[in-house]
Amino acid sequence: MTDEWLKRTTRSVPLTRVDATVPNVARVWNYLVGGRDNFEADRAAARQLIAVAPVMAEIAPASRAFLGRVIRFLAADAGIRQFLDVGTGIPTAGNTHEIAQAIAPESRIVYVDNDPVVLAHARALLRSSPEGVTSYIDADAREPGKIIANARQTLDFERPVGLVLMDILNFIDGAGEVGAILGTLLDAVPAGSYLAVSQAASDLEETLVEAQQRWNELAASTPIWLRDRSTVTAWFDGLELIEPGIVEVDTWHPADGDARAARVMPVYGAVARKRLRGGEPGWRTTTRSGAHVRR
Numbered sequence: 001m002t003d004e005w006l007k008r009t010t011r012s013v014p015l016t017r018v019d020a021t022v023p024n025v026a027r028v029w030n031y032l033v034g035g036r037d038n039f040e041a042d043r044a045a046a047r048q049l050i051a052v053a054p055v056m057a058e059i060a061p062a063s064r065a066f067l068g069r070v071i072r073f074l075a076a077d078a079g080i081r082q083f084l085d086v087g088t089g090i091p092t093a094g095n096t097h098e099i100a101q102a103i104a105p106e107s108r109i110v111y112v113d114n115d116p117v118v119l120a121h122a123r124a125l126l127r128s129s130p131e132g133v134t135s136y137i138d139a140d141a142r143e144p145g146k147i148i149a150n151a152r153q154t155l156d157f158e159r160p161v162g163l164v165l166m167d168i169l170n171f172i173d174g175a176g177e178v179g180a181i182l183g184t185l186l187d188a189v190p191a192g193s194y195l196a197v198s199q200a201a202s203d204l205e206e207t208l209v210e211a212q213q214r215w216n217e218l219a220a221s222t223p224i225w226l227r228d229r230s231t232v233t234a235w236f237d238g239l240e241l242i243e244p245g246i247v248e249v250d251t252w253h254p255a256d257g258d259a260r261a262a263r264v265m266p267v268y269g270a271v272a273r274k275r276l277r278g279g280e281p282g283w284r285t286t287t288r289s290g291a292h293v294r295r
C-alpha cells in the first residue's frame with residue numbers, strides 16, 4: 001500500500017479491512033475504468049481477465065457510460081430528483097451526483113457500498129452542490145431494509161426515487177436473493193420511481209464465462225454470477241420497461257457521437273418505472289431521448 005494512495009483517502013477506515021494482496025472487485029473495476037485506486041494484485045487480475053476475454057477491457061467503460069446516460073435520462077427526462085445508488089464503486093469521473101446535480105442541483109443522492117476502499121474515498125462522493133445533498137452508507141446490499149432505514153435520513157420515500165444498481169447484482173449469490181433485494185427496495189419507493197440495473201450476461205459472449213471462472217479462482221470470497229436474459233427479465237416483472245427494454249448496455253439510448261463497440265457488449269442494461277396504481281390514468285410523452293414516459 002503506497003503513501004500516495006493513503007494521501008487520497010480519508011484515513012478514517014481501519015486499514016486492516018484493506019488487503020492489498022488479493023484482487024478486490026471495487027479496485028479491479030477502478031483499474032478497468034482507468035482509475036489509480038488499485039494495487040498490483042488488482043491490475044494483475046484485470047490483465048488475466050482481459051487475456052481470457054478481451055471484451056473485459058471494454059465492459060467497465062461501456063457500463064460507466066451507460067450509468068451516465070441513465071442518470072441523465074432519469075434527471076432530465078423523468079424528472080427524478082432522488083437517487084439511491086447501491087454498489088457505488090470507487091469514485092471516478094461522472095459519479096451519479098455530479099451528473100444529476102449538473103441537471104438539477106437540488107438532487108439528493110445516497111450512495112451505498114460495502115467495500116472499505118470505497119468508504120475510504122467516500123469524501124469525493126460527498127461534495128454535493130449547495131442546493132442538494134449527498135450521503136454515503138457503508139452497508140451490504142443483502143441488507144436492503146437497513147439501507148432503506150438509513151437512506152430515510154436523506155431521501156423522502158413519499159417522492160419518486162431512482163434505484164440504481166449498476167454491476168453489483170453480479171456479486172449477489174443465489175437465484176432468489178436478487179429478487180428479494182429488488183422487492184424490498186421497490187416496496188419502499190412510491191409509484192413513479194425507477195429501477196436501473198446492469199448485469200453481466202451469461203448468454204452473450206462465451207469468453208466472459210471463462211473470465212467468470214478465472215475471477216472466481218482469483219477472488220473466491222467475492223464470486224461473480226453471470227445471468228441470462230430470462231433471469232434479468234424476471235427482475236422487471238410488474239414494472240414498466242423504458243424503451244428499448246433489456247439490451248446490451250452500449251445500445252441503451254446511445255448518445256450522438258458515441259463510439260459503438262465492434263463486438264457484442266455482454267452486459268444487460270435496463271431501466272423501468274414502478275407503475276402508477278392499477279388503471280390510474282397517466283399520459284405518455286416522448287422525451288428528448290425518444291423514450292416514452294408516463295407522468
Ligand SMILES: C[S@@+](CC[C@H](N)C(=O)[O-])C[C@H]1O[C@@H](n2cnc3c(N)ncnc32)[C@H](O)[C@@H]1O
Pocket residue numbers: 025026029063064067086087088089090112113114115118139140141142165166167168171172
Ligand atoms: C463492478 S463495481 C460497479 C461500480 C459502479 N456501480 C459502476 O457501475 O461503475 C461493483 C461495486 O459493488 C460493490 N459491491 C459488491 N457486492 C456488494 C454488496 N454485497 N453490498 C454492497 N456493495 C457491494 C463493490 O464493492 C463495488 O464497488
